[in-house]
Amino acid sequence: MVDSPPAKKCRQKPLMGTELNKNKSTVMKKLMVIGVALLIAGAVSVRAADAKENWEKNCTKCHGADGKGKTKMGEKAGVKDYTDAKVQAELKDDAMTKAIKEGVKDGDKTKMKGFGDALSDDEIKALVKYVRDFKK
């Protein structure tokens, strides 16, 4: 009867071990799913904030925070109301990208300067989308 208690212990230990591991791996899986979800949510919100920030820093003085262009400089320069569906319909993504990159000219007069040096292609792409989102 000296042998049997240790034998029992030996049988129980690995059993408890595997159960513990099973629990651990389910917890890990759940944590990983949550982690990936947070990562995606984080990436999306960071991008949106960037476009908003860039818009507020570089564009609102003419186009207005709301995209309507009802600012002193905007009215003087003759910017369009980007919440107007008709205006939006006339815009082309390519032309918008080019305008933000290279600026808008009226003959020799620069109506809007280009932001190609200040902003990356991705930031410009995000701004095109940002302008599109003004559409009501």
Ligand code: HEC
């Ligand atoms: C100095 C004033 C001014 C600033 C600053 C300015 N814009 Fe403009 N923008 C204009 C004018 C003027 C036009 C031409 C009229 C129009 O389309 O509203 C224009 C046109 C545009 C267009 C339309 C181009 C097309 O396809 O017809 C887009 C898009 C645009 N701006 C985005 C931006 C973004 C993004 C910024 C900031 C990074 C910015 N603008 C900063 C004055 C400005």
